[in-house]
Amino acid sequence: MTIEVTPRAEPNALTAARGRELEGEHRRLSRHLVGVDPTPYQTAKYVDFHRVNPIGPRGRFDALLFGLSGWGGVGLILADAYSGTLFRDSLVRIKLTLCLAILECSPPSFVLVDRPGRGGRFVYFTMMARVLVAALALTAAALLLAPLHAFYAVTRRVGD
């Protein structure tokens, strides 16, 4: 079965550079969430969202956190951990949610979203291990980012 890629010409047309930027961003987020690259259709929808819903950082800390996520790898892990617990309306969290929504609605990734994690009889242990790793990531992220977050909040340059 062929999936049509249907990018639309919208009044808020994005530049080619911006489109490539979003494609790279989407690839990083998709790999981070489910470990696979998105399909061209999924990336087209991700870019489409930004045409019809222009979003950006709300403040300097939000921009900093999003910039950290752009490093991929450890940067994205730390940004995700921090935003999940301590900065829940952040731009990086919004984009991760958008990415997840597209992944869960379309093939082949919806199967990955639906499938229970490995663990079987030891599911509680694997979940606990996940939580411990997440706690470590959050601790590292908080040590690194919380002072900056507080600084921007105090100087009223944080957008949340």
Place this chain on the structure above:
Amino acid sequence: MQDPIVVVGSGATGVHFAETALEMGRRVVMLDVGYPKPPMVMPDASLNRMKAELADPVAYFLGERFESLLLPGDKSEYYGFPPSKAYVFKKLPGYSLESRGFAPLLSFAAGGLAQAWTGGSYPFNDGELEAFPFGWRELEPFYVEVAERIGISGDTDDLTAFLPMHPGVQGPLSLSEHAARLLSDYGRKRATVNQRGFYLGRSRIATLSRDHRGRKACSYLGRCLWGCPTQSLYTPSVTLEHCRRHPNFEYLPGVRVDHFSYDDANRVRSVSATQIDGGRAVEREIGTLVLAAGALPSARILLESLSRAGAARELPGLMDNRQVMMPFVNLKQVGRPFEDRSYQYHELAIGVPGAAPIDYVHGLVTTLTTALVHPIVQTLPVGARTALALFRNIHSALGLVNVNFADHRRDSNRLALEPASNGRPSKLLVHYEPEPGEPERMRVMLARFRKFLLGLGCVAPKGMTRSRPMGASVHYAGTLPMLENGEDFTTDPVGRCRPFENLIFADGSTFPALPAKNLTFTLMANATRIARGALAR
């Protein structure tokens, strides 16, 4: 009551009133805004097959402009209405409403709000009907009549003490693994749980477990939330289509009824409406006017009519059910694969009797396994990747209890009309205040619910329980209560609005009390009863 009978609104009450009138040999004209339902997509496909095979699945599930995407910061609901049901809540241009303490939802769709209902069909018992001018014995035949029309499935079990069983109920649907486990665990702990005042059983739902009247039984496609493609889950559009095939029925969609005109003898003479496209005025002579547009729109038509006649007034007594969403995790289901091919709406219900029958609290247990996961994943207080990994293991363990509370008529809760002026249209004003002491009563009851769930091995985190805004249940009622004897702007036992000679209200406006159960089945039965009673005179 003379013909033509002009019915305003094509929702649950309008269509059943109309169907009954047609069966009685009467001539019916239905005026309706009637936004149409979009064509059904891939009617034989399961939800996951749709995801796999649609050309643009993201547009289908999230909307062309991602309008069904719930992003961080939107704390209102755990799930949004899908794009396929957007027509149910499409706004009517120029329809102005202002509310305080209330967040009303209106529908101008063909079939009305129940085009997006979850099918709960719970009859009111004698105790719950105490404030009504009739009891179970008088209403039962109409429950039976409606059950025959729409098809209801359910079972005789521990909830039968609160949900009287009546003829016309098909056997129950197949349960999902999760729901079956909950029921089984309850069965083992029944004595203890009942001692705490909780009862669990099968939902009564307007979904077919067997083929019925040309509609097919549920085939567990998992698409309930997105719109049943096979009409196994009844919606009023089924009855509307049935009426439209009748030679004595005239359906006029695309029309907004504004007000009616009446003479000095309080006889309604005509109804004035506006065509949605083009704005042309439409005037219809009437024999009998039946307002069945829902408590708020029907009240608006009445208030507008009175205002134009120099008799402006308010309508006190507005009611709605308070609803609380209580997500939970069934620890015994963690790590299990979820079933995409299962019935998605409430398979089980919870009954909690109170000191008086009207104090009964009603819970609907839904698993919503095919609802979109991103709204739920983002509620977990961890990073998105961790949240998704955890969620994949708890997906089939998730459940949601929708806890419903009764409401009572209070004069402080009322509707009024701000007349048109300076080129601005008139505006319906809604004022609602919760009952004093409600927060504490709810807190106590919700703590009991959490304890009940814990007894079944289910954890309901307190921080994830959310009270829906008042008005969210869309069970509006009480502004023109049915009374044996009452003053002007109450209704008699067959819905005739005093002091008018030929004006009938067939919708929730007429309810003098609002028990906790979903009221749509009772609305349909009452509309049928009103038609048989009022038109026979």
